[in-house]
Amino acid sequence: MKLAIYILTLLFVSCYNKAVTPEPAPEVLTTNATIAQLKKMCNTAPLSFTATAPVTISGTVVSSDKEGYISGAIYIDDGTATAKILVSVYDLHSIYPLGARITLYMPELTAAIIDNQLSIGLTYNGDEPYPIKSIVLLDKHITCSNSTYPVEPLICTVDELTPSLCGKLVTINSMTYVYTCYEEGYDGKYLRFSDSNENFTYVYIDNYAAGFSNIPPQSPTQITGIVTYQNVPFDKQNQIVLLPRSSKEIWQ
Secondary structure: OHHHHHHHHHHHHHHHHHHHOOOOOOOOOOOOOOHHHHHHHOOOOOEEOOOOOOOEEEEEEOOOOOOOOOOOEEEEEOOOOEEEEEOOOOOHHHOOOOOEEEEEEOOOEEEEEEOOEEEEEEEOOOOOOOEEOOOHHHHHOEEEEEEEOOOOOEEOOHHHOOHHHOOOEEEEEEEEEEEEEEOHHHOEEEEEEEOOOOOEEEEEEEOOOOOOOOOOOOOOEEEEEEEEEEOOOOOOOOEEEEEOOOHHHOOO
């Protein structure tokens, strides 16, 4: 009888220990900065991060390189601002699809304002901190959700486009094609569109993009794209340029 009680006691203790011993929790990267906060931190100079000053940001992917209009970068939006993540690899849409939520772990990365856009990349090992494109970001700094969420562009007019919107996905209605200007060496071209008040903006099309050879729209059209601020051939100053994600965002 005593032996039976002893065996039952051992079994009870064994089961109890098995039940209460917690499994190691998986490492979870938590967001501790908004993109707007990070952008403000970089307003005066590039900022490099180390393991002793860990920072993470997260946001929804609003860009796609599926048709070659956008390459080597992921644009994410967290509702406060946008960030451009510099990744040197093709077919990013198959890894980070449109609408995916990603978290970016910042140690060993540098963030800087480039052409009014918060850009983040691997730290350049030179005299001055500077973000550069690198495939290292894929497996070391980025985690991605398994789910995707709807991405809705901001509906606006041409005169509402300002450099502060750089990185934002926008849609402009009733735009009329005016003319085309080409990059030196024909690496790409800029289509100029204007509204009924002759306010204008440009759309950039890389020569590898799916619609590079398409005839410009011959009737008023809706344009969707990522806002950038850059130099345009034959223009005397930087201008707002939209980067479409697919040919359907120009040619409906």
